[in-house]
Amino acid sequence: MGIYGQDWASYQPAQPNTAGLSFAFVKITEGMTYTNPEWQSQRDTARAAGLVVGYYHYPDMTHAPETEADHFLSLAQPPPGEMLCLDWEGYDATNSAVPHATQLAYKEAFLRHLKAAAPHQPVGLYCNLDYWQNIDTTGFFQDFLWIATSGLPAGQPGISAGWLFHQYSSNGVDQDYCHLGSTAELRSWALGFQPTQTPTPQPTGPAWPGEYLSVRTPMLHDGNVQTWQQRMRDRGWAITVDGWYGPDSASICRQFQQDSTAHGWPLAVDGVVGPDTWRATWQRPVS
Structure with a gap:
């Protein structure tokens, strides 16, 4: 030896x-x-x-x-x-x-x-x-x-x-x-003398509220929509944080779902914030 x-x-x-x-x-x-x-x-x-x-x-x-x-x-x-x-x-x-x-x-x-x-x-x-x-x-x-x-x-x-x-x-x-x-x-x-690289923790976010956020009549308006919109705005998306889930929010949701799928977070591209899209909104690393 x-x-x-x-x-x-x-x-x-x-x-x-x-x-x-x-x-x-x-x-x-x-x-x-x-x-x-x-x-x-x-x-x-x-x-x-x-x-x-x-x-x-x-x-x-x-x-x-x-x-x-x-x-x-x-x-x-x-x-x-x-x-x-x-x-x-x-x-x-x-x-x-x-x-x-x-x-x-x-x-x-x-x-x-x-x-x-x-x-x-x-x-x-x-x-x-x-x-x-x-x-x-x-x-x-x-x-x-x-x-x-x-x-x-x-x-x-x-x-x-x-x-x-x-x-x-x-x-x-x-x-x-x-x-x-x-x-x-x-x-x-x-x-071994190099510093240990500690991964930056990703926010887990709030639990999915059990409500699908989607375009409907009458238009959905509540605090869950506002919470999701605020997180998307924090991620860099140009979205209005007003609690209304209309066509603009659905369009941004679809773009986010497409981008997530392209980066290894496969999501249904349907413009609906279900449990998977809600989780990705907080847990997917910001690119």
Whole structure:
């Protein structure tokens, strides 16, 4: 069980080989001044192959984390189902000189700010074992942890935290493992951060009054007619709300019945407001 992926930076080609992969993380930014020149082509290659796509940012922890998070997000602009990640490590001279407490504070602030700015995307943390064990003290990784323990078997990173991704090799190109069972399962998880679409409730309306509204002699005039006319007017029909059911009301009724039938609400086109037409008057969505 489990699926495999890679993470790409400018060291990799613009169109990496995607055979056997389910996901790919693409480096976009480093600090405030560097952008991976291949990232868009790498992203498009991953998308075209049906991979689940993630993006990561390598920090300059002498900067404000909020500023770097905003810069990263402004370029990534991920659609639903794509991931965002902080590559939290400091192997360069600038970051290695930053106190550990400052590095930890940067991580916490970056992740929280990025999540607030992109609440419907999975936001996670990448770090190596040294950072996880010796610099981190909170265990906070926002939505997912991507842990690097190269040299250990895929899926056996040697930590007890609830990781989702494991970078198990960096030979040539970084190789990654996800413990979910399929590409579809990972995509479903990533899409699960989108807000639930709640259908707009349609008004049920008053119960049919038991009276067929139709043209007759003498002309029908009562409150039921007026109630129906008002609802039709609310739906956008140019009808006079006077309580009289005459030829004009019958004509509009027939037009409504024809339109309803054409839109999947089959009604008898007879100009008579019976129980089915009455119900459709309130319950059929306004188009």
